[in-house]
Amino acid sequence: MAREAVIVGVGDVPLKDGKVVGGGSVLQVQARAAKAAMDDAGIAMRHVDGLLVAGLWGVPGPGQLPSVTLGEYLGIFPRFADTTNIGGSAFEAHVAHAAMAIEAGYCDVALIVYGSMQKSERSRTLGGRPSILTMQFENVWGIPQPVGGYALATMRHMHEHGTTPEQLAEIAVATRKWASLNPAATMRDPISIDDVMKSTPISDPLKLLDCCLVTDGAGAVVMTTAENAKAHGCRSINIRGYGEAHTHWSIGAMPDLARLTAAEMSGKAAFEMAGITHDAIDVVECYDSFTTTVLLTLEALGFCERGAGGKFVANQRTAPGGEFPLNTNGGGLSYCHPGMYGIFLLIEAVRQLRGESGERQVKGAKTALVHGTGGTLSSGSTVILANH
Amino acid sequence: MSENATYEKPVPVIDPGTKPFWDATREHRLSIPRCRSCGKHHFYPRELCPHCHSADLEWTDVSGKGEIYSYTIARKPAGPVFAADVPYVIAMIALDEGPRMLTNIVTADVEAVRIGDRVTVHFDDVTPEITLPKFTLDKA
Numbered sequence: 203m204a205r206e207a208v209i210v211g212v213g214d215v216p217l218k219d220g221k222v223v224g225g226g227s228v229l230q231v232q233a234r235a236a237k238a239a240m241d242d243a244g245i246a247m248r249h250v251d252g253l254l255v256a257g258l259w260g261v262p263g264p265g266q267l268p269s270v271t272l273g274e275y276l277g278i279f280p281r282f283a284d285t286t287n288i289g290g291s292a293f294e295a296h297v298a299h300a301a302m303a304i305e306a307g308y309c310d311v312a313l314i315v316y317g318s319m320q321k322s323e324r325s326r327t328l329g330g331r332p333s334i335l336t337m338q339f340e341n342v343w344g345i346p347q348p349v350g351g352y353a354l355a356t357m358r359h360m361h362e363h364g365t366t367p368e369q370l371a372e373i374a375v376a377t378r379k380w381a382s383l384n385p386a387a388t389m390r391d392p393i394s395i396d397d398v399m400k401s402t403p404i405s406d407p408l409k410l411l412d413c414c415l416v417t418d419g420a421g422a423v424v425m426t427t428a429e430n431a432k433a434h435g436c437r438s439i440n441i442r443g444y445g446e447a448h449t450h451w452s453i454g455a456m457p458d459l460a461r462l463t464a465a466e467m468s469g470k471a472a473f474e475m476a477g478i479t480h481d482a483i484d485v486v487e488c489y490d491s492f493t494t495t496v497l498l499t500l501e502a503l504g505f506c507e508r509g510a511g512g513k514f515v516a517n518q519r520t521a522p523g524g525e526f527p528l529n530t531n532g533g534g535l536s537y538c539h540p541g542m543y544g545i546f547l548l549i550e551a552v553r554q555l556r557g558e559s560g561e562r563q564v565k566g567a568k569t570a571l572v573h574g575t576g577g578t579l580s581s582g583s584t585v586i587l588a589n590h
Numbered sequence: 591m592s593e594n595a596t597y598e599k600p601v602p603v604i605d606p607g608t609k610p611f612w613d614a615t616r617e618h619r620l621s622i623p624r625c626r627s628c629g630k631h632h633f634y635p636r637e638l639c640p641h642c643h644s645a646d647l648e649w650t651d652v653s654g655k656g657e658i659y660s661y662t663i664a665r666k667p668a669g670p671v672f673a674a675d676v677p678y679v680i681a682m683i684a685l686d687e688g689p690r691m692l693t694n695i696v697t698a699d700v701e702a703v704r705i706g707d708r709v710t711v712h713f714d715d716v717t718p719e720i721t722l723p724k725f726t727l728d729k730a
Contacts, residue, residue: 333601336634339691340692341600342600342601343693343722344667346664346666350680353662354660357661358705405663405664453692455640
């Protein structure tokens with residue numbers, strides 16, 4: 203019988219005011235998230251033989267070979283490792299790569315882990331990237347990183363399609379409403395369109411409330427074969443389709459600033475593999491580094507026409523009770539954003555498909571689309587998950 | 591001119607692949623690679639043409655003219671060294687020869703900048719070794 207990869211466990215660590223409760227090193231918090239996910243799966247850590255890690259942590263030194271370091275720290279000897287780092291979308295790509303490895307017999311139990319202590323360690327800045335290689339043509343201009351690149355894309359989208367700052371603000375407001383239903387979210391107080399419009403300007407046209415949070419965080423996902431899942435009594439989530447792509451690193455090399463080419467490519471691949479259409483998707487978890495990221499992604503994935511994203515998200519369509527449930531944990535905008543957020547998209551999608559999302563549960567959610575974006579609109583990876 | 595021995599902002603770490611570009615800007619020329627195989631220019635400079643992947647490239651001086659493809663006004667600086675400049679304009683220029691280039695718009699009125707504005711290169715000798723190709727608005 204052919205091997206089929208499934209997701210069997212997810213885990214994260216509690217945050218308070220955006221910091222990991224009880225503190226810890228970047229290795230400690232990843233170990234806690236990994237244990238939570240293994241416990242959730244009901245599979246012992248010693249069975250993990252595939253390790254997938256994408257850390258910006260600890261560079262230089264231990265962070266340069268993150269799976270080797272984390273494997274040692276966890277006390278496991280993986281026979282399959284993947285340190286693909288395409289930015290915050292890496293973890294959706296990891297699901298795809300783990301599925302391929304599991305189905306090809308390269309490993310039986312795959313663990314995907316991420317953690318960051320950027321808020322506690324105050325390690326995040328808008329500048330400071332060295333002006334080497336491609337960056338010698340970018341950061342000499344004082345472009346705030348990464349918000350400046352997203353701002354350039356937003357300005358171009360507004361120019362071409364008439365998108366307004368108020369339309370972008372709709373996304374921030376709706377996402378905050380979801381966060382208000384999530385006890386684990388960092389920012390839970392309701393906000394209005396006016397609050398977003400009057401928030402501190404950062405890089406025109408993006409304002410503070412268009413931007414994701416800067417928090418700590420750690421999360422993990424466990425995958426195995428359907429057969430193994432059955433033997434362990436796991437609650438399995440099926441992987442229906444996936445795709446990934448990247449188009450540029452420098453914002454100057456983005457093929458079209460008003461169009462998210464990477465998501466167009468990865469979304470098309472994922473839908474084709476799943477053999478379904480958009481109307482089969484019950485809930486969408488999509489990377490929201492900035493409000494504009496969501497708008498560009500919804501267009502690129504084909505949920506609306508290109509250029510129509512602003513109208514699509516109007517009137518709180520993506521809020522709780524709206525017809526398009528989106529970023530139901532409160533997203534990077536209001537739940538947490540520890541540098542690379544993509545693993546939390548997967549965790550929330552799994553919880554929604556298991557029906558364990560409490561007040562924010564999307565009733566009857568059977569199929570979820572998860573889409574990560576990394577770099578400066580550089581990479582995209584899409585995963586379609588189902589509980590049937 | 592803002593030639594200044596104590597320039598504290600980031601300067602390019604020039605490498606063998608980019609040296610001809612920065613050598614040219616120091617001489618107040620804008621020079622970028624053009625592919626002899628497909629005829630297209632590209633920027634930033636690469637070893638292979640990103641359009642057709644030919645290695646048959648030549649450095650060519652370009653007009654230094656173009657238009658604003660997109661821009662942002664930084665209301666928060668990219669680190670403390672840019673704090674005194676806020677608000678300042680970072681723009682992506684579509685050069686008349688095709689490629690896009692990130693730069694600053696030198697202007698007294700940042701609010702007047704618009705997509706589609708015509709611009710011309712303006713060389714800023716920030717150190718004796720480094721000249722940055724900034725742009726000014728033609729409409730000014």
